[in-house]
Amino acid sequence: MVSDGGGMESRARLLLLVQFLAYAMVALSLISTQVIRRDYYTGLALRNRQVTQRIRAPRGIIADRNGVVLADNVYQARLTIASSRAHPGDPALEKLIELLGFDRDVILQRVAASSESDRVTILRHADPKQIAVVEEHFSMLPDVQLDVQPRRRYHFGSLAAHLLGYVGEVNAQDMENDPTGFYQPGDVIGRSGVEGLAEEQLRGVHGRRVVEVNVAGHVVGEVPKGSRQAVRGVKIYLTLSQPLQAKLESLLEGKRGAGVVLEVSTGDVLAMASAPTFDPNEFTGGISADRYAELRDDPATPLFNRALRGTYPPGSPYKLITAAAGLETGKVTPSTRFAACTGSYRLGNRIFRCWKASGHGTLDLMGAIAQSCDVYFYQLAELLTIDELDHTATRFGLGRPTGIELSGEASGLVPDKAYYDRRFGPRGWTRGVLLNNAIGQGELLVTPLQMARTFAGIGGDGHLYRPHLILARDYASRAIEKRQPRRVSDAMASTSTLEFLRKALVAVVGWQEGTGGLARVEGVTVAGKTGTAQNPRGEDHAWFVAYAPAERPEIAVAVIVENAGHGGEIAAPIVGELLRTYFHWQKEQVSLLQPGRSGR
Amino acid sequence: MRRYLQLLSRMDLTTLGAWAALVVIGLATVYSCTQPLPGGAEGVHRMVGVGIFYNQILWLILGVAMAAVIFALPLRFFETFAFLFYGLAIVALIAVFLYGPQRAGTHRWLSLGPLSLQPSELAKVAFLFALARFLAVRRGKGALFTVAGVLLLALPPFLLVLKEPDLGTALMFLALGVPMMYWSGVRASFLLALVSPLISALIMFYGQEVLLSNWVWAIYIIVLLVTMFTSRLYMLQSVILVGVNLATGLGVPLLWAKLKPYQQERILTFFKPGETDHLGTGYQVYQSKVAIGSGGLLGKGYLHGTQKGLAFLPERHTDFIFSVVGEELGLWGALLVLALFSVIFYRAVKIALQAKRSFASLVAIGAGSYFFFQSVVNVSITLGLLPVTGLPLPFITYGGSSMLASCLMMGMLLNVSARWSEV
CATH class of the missing domain: 1.20.5 (Single alpha-helices involved in coiled-coils or other helix-helix interfaces)
Known part of the structure; x- marks a missing residue:
């Protein structure tokens, strides 16, 4: 310019x-x-590119006493999507739904209901075909991940379902109740049974993995620094014998009822079943609300463990306690005979009936137990006070929980004077209640587990043992820590009384006139007592409680079948079949009792 | 034809070389934006398609062709039709609101058949012609009327573009006027007087946490005083000027202290993006700084930018493309780009000095200033030094309108360099 x-x-x-x-x-x-x-x-x-992922620890294995695995883990492919994409209209989510042919509404609902924070699970268990489809189209599915997660598996399906319990996903309340902050959304927690009570050992220690993530939200590599291995949960051995448990369950199949098999010398639970039952595998990885409601509202209550939560009138097996009360107080001797049984007994203006309408005639105490004569025990009850009877019942372990590890055990009910005063008023009740109690009816309630334990005590050393379900916990590196059997009572009764009761129980099964003939086993003396418990809700419950061999008892068994009729006809054959199987295996030297013999 | 070849032989080869170098870097970087990280997942859907690379080549060919045409036309042609171009540009800017499609809440585009253009970019060229023509006439005349005239010319495009809204481009219309007015003879002290209170406020604002900012401001005031003394301003004017500067400089911290925390937050987010908020607007700046910073001295290597490759840079092929340069080519690559723009401005000033015709000289200064402003502001935004207002980096940012406007500017600059002797 x-x-x-x-x-x-x-x-x-x-x-x-x-x-x-x-x-x-x-x-x-x-x-x-x-x-x-x-x-x-x-x-x-x-x-920006590193993400820390949780490695869920595999839950500890649960095995029976011989190491037969009842619950372990399978590894399965899990399909997740970043929560930033878990909303309708996201291209990756929509593509996924389209590729896998899902019902869009179902997936969107699942996504909306998820409590997981950073990733939302679309499929807990992707099958090989689904995995192939996802991997083939991976580049179109940003922020979608396939990874491997342990999943609880119950090997034998419903076997011991009530004892093992089940697992579920943690909810907000679980996390609130966990001051250590162990749980994160999506984690698994034991909900009931052994899974629940041994949760802290079974859950293990979760690890973490630091991974490098590319733009598509796909893992491209692992960063060793900051990663930590997961530690598997502790392995737990139960006192159960898997074959015996399976046998018991098969015998109860199709019925409503429960059965308990205890080892007499230790109180170990060798088998415990409640029918009907359920498959805990259904709970793993989330049961649908509908299915859960179906199980919960089923009138047959499959989720309810009748063996220790179910309370029933004890019926005739309770006559042993009445007899023991008479003997211990000296009101009767084994040879005491009362007026002949004519099929009924009159107290004041009330008639109390014997189960045998034609009457039993005159019997001594052993005959009365063997033939289960109600009239004999009405007359015995006339000699007893209510205190004497309930005191004896308490010494025989009734009316209070047995102390087994499982939670929710029922106490049953042994009514005492205070109970009746409370219920009917101090003058509102008569000695008639005592007559009913004497034959195991009236307000009395017991659990099958209590009955099995009482009989184990009678057949064993006259003491009660705390029943155990957990045999040992195996801390991978440490030695097996084993529970010792624990006596929880003084002697239940004098030696002579116990001796008499044992003889009477042998007579129940062995005598021609005995009510328990169907529980006989070739070559083994079985001692037991039938029961036909009247109840206000229909048909009588059939009881049979026994131990064997009578000379040196190994196992005690209690079986109840609800609303099924006579104990001698319904329950006794079940116990007989169970004992037959047990002693057959014993003879064949099949390992049933020795823990750890067949290895882990 | 022979005359055209003659002209070609006279044009400034240094400018041409710098242009070519920028074009190569630009194409390479746009291509890089379309490429996934080596070893990563292919075909990632958030990746920018390789199609934009071919688009950019087509825009470049079109741009070069138009530059060649412009180069061939005599300067008098542009001077004669300067106001016509200006008028057409205003019409186009109005048409944007009437016929243009709305994209993400903005009116910036006009469709011409298959092409989609931003008239605001091309309006810069037309505005440059009009400004040069006006200032050529006003040379050596009263500064006050010159400034008033320039403001009058700048205001329509400024307001129209501001309404699109596109703050960055709108401000360019005001900014281009300053160096051109200076070149046309308006005194530096007069221009300084116009912008000095703004500079005062900015020094105090940007130096909030820096202890030295008060000293920097004090020195600035002293420089201002000296300038006033040595210039031929009246006493009253000088006193008013210094007074306004003192008031704004001291007022900013006082006013700042009076604001509620959330108000301060909002202002900080706008003026210092990427420091407090790593989401929203600040997210881009934060990611951009991470990309550039992690590039280091030598860069991560061409096509190896992880931030770009992982798509943490949302606008990586447009306004934030410089961060890809910084990440992949490192400090040396980034400085090279700045140096090339610096060379173009330097040559533009030389060409302007040489040019005999006032209009031509002013066009050269204007074109040079265009490249200067665009590059400095764009790079400053990627470094978080200036608010995110959206201004393309000439020849490097992906986009047709910017490419065409930059090519036209370059065509004009080369035109003047070849025709400097014309009167």
């Missing part, structure tokens, strides 16, 4: 100076960012 002297030159210099300063300032900022603060930004760049 033609200018006024050197004016333009100086203007050009100023412009160049200004631009130089501006570029210099930007360059300085670049140097500060790229040279001085480089490490800082490199750190940020790396963190």
Whole structure:
């Protein structure tokens, strides 16, 4: 530009100076960012791409006393999506639904209901075909991940379901109740049974894995630093014998009832069943609300463990306690005979009936037990006070929980004077209640587990033992820690009384006139007592409680079948079949009792 | 034809070389934006398709062709039709609101058959012609009327583009006027007086946490005083000017202290993006700084930018493309880009000095200033030094309108360099 002297030159210099300063300032900022603060930004760049994932520890294995695995884990492919994409309309989510042919509403509902924070599970168990489809289209599915997760598996399905319990996903309340902060959404927690009571050992220690994530949210590599292995949960051995448990359950199949098999010398639970039952595998990985409601509201109550939560009138097996009360107080001797049984007994203006309408005639105490004569025990009850009877029942372990590890055990009910005063008023009841109690009816309630334990005590050393379900906990590196049998009572009765009761129980099964003939086993003397418990809700409950061999008892068994009729006809054959199987295996030297013989 | 070849032989080869280098870097970087991280998942859907790379080549061919046409036309042509171009540009800017499609709540586009253009970019070229023509006439005349005239010319496009809304481009219309007015003879002290209170406020604002900012401001005030003394301003004017500067400089911290925390937060988010908020607007700046910073001295290598590759850079092929350069080519690559723009400005000033015709000289200064402003502001935004207002980096940012406008500017600059002797 033609200018006024050197004016333009100086203007050009100023412009160049200004631009130089501006570029210099930007360059300085670049140097500060790229040279001085480089490490800082490199750190940020790396963190953008690293994600910490939870490695869920496999739950501890649950095995029977011989190491037969009842519950372990399978590893299965889990399909998840980042929660940032878990909303309708997201291309990755929609593509996934389309590829796998899901019902869109179902998936959207599942996604909306998820409590997981960073990733939402679409499929807990992807089958090989689904895995193939997802992997083939992986590039179109950003932030979708396939990983492997342990899943609880119950090998024998419903076997021992009530004892093992089941697992479920943690909910908000679980996390609130967990001050250690162990649980995170999506974790598994033991809900009932052994799974629940040994949760802290079974759950193990979760690990973590630091992975490098690419733009698509797909894992491209693992960063060793910061990763930590998961530690498997402790292995737990139960006192159960899997074959015996299976036998007991098969005998109860199709019925409503319960059965308990205890080892007499230790109180170990060799088998415990409640029918009907359920399959805990259904709970693993989330049971649908509908299915759960179906199980919960089933009138047959499959989720309810009748063996220790179910309370029933004891019926005739209770006559042993009445007899013991008479003997211990000296009110009767084994040879005491009362007026002949004519099929009924009159107290004041009330008639009390014997189960045998034609009457038993005159009997001594052993005959009365063997033939289960009600009239004999009405007359015996006339000699007893209510205190004497309930005191004896308490010494025989009734009216209070046995103390087994499982939670929710029922106490049953042994009514005492205070109970009747409370219920009917101090003058509102008569000695008639005592007559009913004497034959195991009235307000009395017991659990099958209590009955099995009482009989184990009678057949054993005259003491009660705490029943055990957990035999040992195996801390991978440490030795097996084993529970010792624990006596929980003084002697139940005098030696002579116990001796008499044992003889009477042998007579029940062995005598021609005995009510328990159907429980006989070739070559083994069985001692037991039938029971036909009247109840206000229909048909009588059939009881049979026994131990064998009578000379040196190994196991005690209690079986109840609800609303099925006579104990001698319904329950006794079940116990007989169970004992037959047990002693057959004993003879064949099949390992049933020795823990750990067949290895782990 | 022979005349055209003659012209070609006279154009400034340094400028041409810098242009070519920028075009190569630009194409390479746009291509890189379409490429996934080596070893990562292929075909990642958030990746920018390779199609934009071919689009960019087509835009470049079109741009170069138009630059060649412009190069061939005599300067008088542009001077004669300067206001016509300006008028057409205003019409186009109005048409944007009437006929243009709305995209993400903005009116910036006009469709011409298969092409989609932003008139605001091309309006810069037309505005440059009009400004050059006006200032060529006003040379050596009263500064006050010159400034008033320039404001009058700048205001329509400024307001129209502001309404699109596109703050960055709108401000360009005001910014381009300053160096051109200076070149046309308006005194530096006069221009300084116009912008000095703004500079005062900015120094105090950006230096909030820096202890030295008060000193920097003090030095600035002293420089201002000296400038006033040496210039031929009246006493009253000088006193008013210094007074306004003192008021804004001291007022900013006082006003700042009076604001509620959430108000401060909002202002900080706008003026210092990427420092407090790592989501929203700040997210881009934060990611951009992480990308550039982690590039280091030598960069992560061409096509190996992880931030870009992992798509943490949302606008990586458009306004934030410089962060890909910084990440992959490192400090040297980034400085090279700045140096190339610096060379273009330097040559533009030389060409302007040489040019005999006032209009031509002013066009050269204007074109040079265009490249200067665009590059400095764009790079400053990627470094978090300036608010995110959205301004493309010439020849590097992906986009047709910006490419065409930059090519036209370059065509004009080369035109002047070849025709400097024309009167």
